[in-house]
Amino acid sequence: MKLLHHHQRFHGHHGIKPSPENQDCPASLTNINPGQTGIVNHLHGGREFVDRLAGMGFTIGAQVIVISNPGHGPIVVSILGAHVALGRQEATRIQVMTE
Amino acid sequence: MKGKNQPFTIALAGQPNTGKSTVYNLLTGGTQYVSNWPGKTSNYQVGHFKFQGETIQLVDLPGVYSLTSGSVEEELVRKYLIENRPDALLVILDAVTLERNLYLVAELLSLEIPFVLVVNRMDLAETQGIHIEPEVLSAALRVPVVPLVALRGDGVQQAVAAAIHTARHPSDWQPNPPLIRPDHQQVLDQLDEFIRPFVPSPYPYKWIALKLLEGDRLVTETMREQMGEEWERVHSLLLQHDDAFLAVAAGRYDWIARMVRAAVVRPRSGVLTITDRLDHVATHPILGVLSLLAVMAGLFGFTFGIGIPLQGWLEKYAVQAAAAQVPAWMGSAPGWLQSLVAHGLIGGVGTVLTLLPILVLFFLGMGLLEDSGYMARAAFVMDRYMHPLGLHGKSFLPLSFGVGCNVPAVMESRIIDEPKARLITILLTPFVPCFPRLSVVVVLAPIFFGQNAFLFSLLLVSLPLLFLVLYGKIMHEVFQKGEHNAFIMELPLYQPPRPKAIFRSVQGRIVDFLKGAGTIILVVSIGLWALSYFPGGEIKTSYLSRLGHWFDPLSGITGLDWQMAVALVTSLLRSENTLSTLSVLYGVGADRTLSQAMAATLTPASGLAFLAMQILFVPCIATIAAIFTETRSWFRTLVYVVLRLLTALVVGALIYQACRLLQWGV
Numbered sequence: 001m002k003l004l005h006h007h008q009r010f011h012g013h014h015g016i017k018p019s020p021e022n023q024d025c026p027a028s029l030t031n032i033n034p035g036q037t038g039i040v041n042h043l044h045g046g047r048e049f050v051d052r053l054a055g056m057g058f059t060i061g062a063q064v065i066v067i068s069n070p071g072h073g074p075i076v077v078s079i080l081g082a083h084v085a086l087g088r089q090e091a092t093r094i095q096v097m098t099e
Numbered sequence: 100m101k102g103k104n105q106p107f108t109i110a111l112a113g114q115p116n117t118g119k120s121t122v123y124n125l126l127t128g129g130t131q132y133v134s135n136w137p138g139k140t141s142n143y144q145v146g147h148f149k150f151q152g153e154t155i156q157l158v159d160l161p162g163v164y165s166l167t168s169g170s171v172e173e174e175l176v177r178k179y180l181i182e183n184r185p186d187a188l189l190v191i192l193d194a195v196t197l198e199r200n201l202y203l204v205a206e207l208l209s210l211e212i213p214f215v216l217v218v219n220r221m222d223l224a225e226t227q228g229i230h231i232e233p234e235v236l237s238a239a240l241r242v243p244v245v246p247l248v249a250l251r252g253d254g255v256q257q258a259v260a261a262a263i264h265t266a267r268h269p270s271d272w273q274p275n276p277p278l279i280r281p282d283h284q285q286v287l288d289q290l291d292e293f294i295r296p297f298v299p300s301p302y303p304y305k306w307i308a309l310k311l312l313e314g315d316r317l318v319t320e321t322m323r324e325q326m327g328e329e330w331e332r333v334h335s336l337l338l339q340h341d342d343a344f345l346a347v348a349a350g351r352y353d354w355i356a357r358m359v360r361a362a363v364v365r366p367r368s369g370v371l372t373i374t375d376r377l378d379h380v381a382t383h384p385i386l387g388v389l390s391l392l393a394v395m396a397g398l399f400g401f402t403f404g405i406g407i408p409l410q411g412w413l414e415k416y417a418v419q420a421a422a423a424q425v426p427a428w429m430g431s432a433p434g435w436l437q438s439l440v441a442h443g444l445i446g447g448v449g450t451v452l453t454l455l456p457i458l459v460l461f462f463l464g465m466g467l468l469e470d471s472g473y474m475a476r477a478a479f480v481m482d483r484y485m486h487p488l489g490l491h492g493k494s495f496l497p498l499s500f501g502v503g504c505n506v507p508a509v510m511e512s513r514i515i516d517e518p519k520a521r522l523i524t525i526l527l528t529p530f531v532p533c534f535p536r537l538s539v540v541v542v543l544a545p546i547f548f549g550q551n552a553f554l555f556s557l558l559l560v561s562l563p564l565l566f567l568v569l570y571g572k573i574m575h576e577v578f579q580k581g582e583h584n585a586f587i588m589e590l591p592l593y594q595p596p597r598p599k600a601i602f603r604s605v606q607g608r609i610v611d612f613l614k615g616a617g618t619i620i621l622v623v624s625i626g627l628w629a630l631s632y633f634p635g636g637e638i639k640t641s642y643l644s645r646l647g648h649w650f651d652p653l654s655g656i657t658g659l660d661w662q663m664a665v666a667l668v669t670s671l672l673r674s675e676n677t678l679s680t681l682s683v684l685y686g687v688g689a690d691r692t693l694s695q696a697m698a699a700t701l702t703p704a705s706g707l708a709f710l711a712m713q714i715l716f717v718p719c720i721a722t723i724a725a726i727f728t729e730t731r732s733w734f735r736t737l738v739y740v741v742l743r744l745l746t747a748l749v750v751g752a753l754i755y756q757a758c759r760l761l762q763w764g765v
Contacts, residue, residue: 047314047344048169049585054348055114055164056587057199061349067375068382073483074586076382080199081229081365083374085382085479087586 029091032066038096108156113191115162118219123159166206187262188214194224205351213265213272216244228366236362241275277354297325313344387480398464403503409456418449447624461507466601472593489575494524501531509725529718530567535674547706615728623720658708658755703764712751717743
């Protein structure tokens with residue numbers, strides 16, 4: 001297990017406020033490859049869906065690292081220290097910005 | 100104000116997997132199942148402990164990610180917190196997921212119940228490079244934050260003391276809450292004005308207003324009902340702020356960020372934990388399935404490789420030996436009483452006893468899988484295959500273990516939180532033919548089908564699986580029409596299994612089984628004994644056989660003779676009884692074997708029909724008892740039994756008639 005020397009602190013928005021202006025390529029979580037990071041831009045869906053996502057850490061500005069994305073089927077991401085598995089449909093509804 | 104007689108109540112709250120149950124057991128010395136994945140405690144536990152001479156009531160609430168009305172657990176927690184209003188809360192946080200765990204804390208603040216934060220697993224977090232300063236966090240939040248040293252009690256006592264102090268000095272409770280946007284605050288103030296006369300007690304106005312703004316389904320429905328015509332104003336106000344919920348959630352995380360800014364340091368992402376490495380394989384669509392099959396093969400081998408011989412040993416040296424002693428012990432007692440004790444009583448107890456080795460080993464294995472964290476990966480990997488049947492990924496394990504024995508498999512359905520998926524799993528699992536049923540096919544197939552025994556065996560085994568899929572799809576359509584339960588599942592960190600926790604869970608499940616199934620099995624055993632003994636003391640002339648003879652007129656349709664009918668009925672107690680009953684009724688003895696006896700009087704068509712019925716037949720009473728224990732519904736259990744009975748009879752009859760039509764084996 002490697003420990004890098006550069007430590008970071010949790011910033012709710014990671015220093016960047018996502019807005020329509022700096023949206024280079026609105027992609028969904030399913031477009032992110034394993035090892036890459038995305039910042040959540042928007043959540044498409046009804047209240048209950050968004051509420052569930054919020055409880056798991058998915059909110060505008062949240063940093064999501066993709067762990068597993070085989071191209072079809074569910075994906076696994078790391079968010080706020082936990083691993084979360086998402087169905088593909090659910091993942092397509094999470095819009096992210098790539099760093 | 101609480102009366103003097105009511106004990107001080109502390110509730111344990113927190114997101115799933117933060118270790119609430121550990122704290123509960125530490126304080127109460129309880130024997131709750133401690134499990135390493137979300138959704139396990141789905142009702143709340145109440146216990147007591149003594150603190151500085153006083154008795155404190157402790158309530159362990161199920162883990163919930165937030166207080167929306169999305170799940171049964173969340174609604175339960177909300178209801179409990181608002182209606183029962185504990186004196187204080189101990190909110191358990193996991194150092195590794197601290198920021199996310201604080202989301203629930205943000206929600207709890209609006210309920211205005213004093214709380215103390217307990218941070219768990221700081222040692223584990225340190226190894227991942229996560230450094231937390233509890234005092235700094237406490238200063239930012241203006242709430243006591245106590246680190247917990249796992250396995251030892253120190254932090255817990257401190258936390259309880261802090262909780263009691265905070266509750267007794269309410270003016271000291273001045274936490275630092277999330278900021279509310281000015282425009283939202285305006286809306287909340289207006290809402291407060293509109294709703295005040297209508298808010299049912301004891302719900303706090305502020306909380307209701309906030310939930311309305313968030314668009315909480317339950318609160319909205321309740322208030323709409325309460326307010327009648329007045330609801331219109333509220334409704335149009337809310338419509339103008341339709342997207343408030345996104346902002347409210349983001350606002351909570353902003354608050355969290357401010358609170359932890361000085362208190363929590365994380366390593367730059369790129370640290371690979373063991374969990375990451377293992378999950379590369381475990382969650383891989385192909386490798387994941389393969390590794391799951393390997394794990395299961397291992398577990399299966401362990402459970403049944405040791406369990407079945409143990410079962411046989413117990414059967415021979417405990418049960419049969421005891422039964423053999425009965426004439427010696429009860430020499431003077433009347434014949435029927437001796438038979439009752441030997442067969443009804445000892446037989447019934449024996450059924451329960453001989454199931455124990457398999458149950459213990461199975462629950463040990465499952466406990467290991469759960470505690471290590473692997474179970475969540477197994478569920479994840481199988482989920483896509485289970486959904487078309489109305490099942491969850493988690494259903495796969497109970498289902499597949501049904502091959503060995505349905506009883507533990509049905510009980511294992513507890514791991515599924517979603518009630519409908521759990522019910523469907525409970526009802527589908529017993530379709531999987533267990534070893535004893537399979538062995539009947541294996542023994543009788545050669546008699547009826549000769550060279551083609553293997554082929555026919557395969558066909559017969561696939562019958563119940565076919566119905567499993569068929570009924571699964573039907574139930575999926577009927578019960579879950581249009582429902583789409585969003586698939587969002589946390590995969591907890593892998594951890595070395597904890598022997599104590601596992602033993603506790605095994606103990607709990609065995610006790611549940613004995614309590615639930617034990618009595619039923621005994622009663623049915625004695626009942627069946629009575630039917631097969633009276634009036635003449637011999638099974639051939641008994642009421643049971645007379646019952647069998649009632650079906651004689653139907654034998655033209657079903658292909659069964661009375662001996663087979665009786666054998667099926669006796670299989671209700673244990674599937675193993677089928678063969679032994681047939682032996683007795685066909686007069687198997689020194690001069691002829693079962694093969695000879697059956698081949699002499701029965702046609703292959705009859706045999707096929709019988710074997711089909713047997714493998715589809717109502718499951719054994721232990722399984723039915725387990726179904727009842729898990730569904731808690733006589734009605735559902737009964738409906739299921741009738742369904743299995745009809746399926747077996749109709750399919751058997753159809754097969755027999757088809758054979759006659761095709762002039763095969765008649």
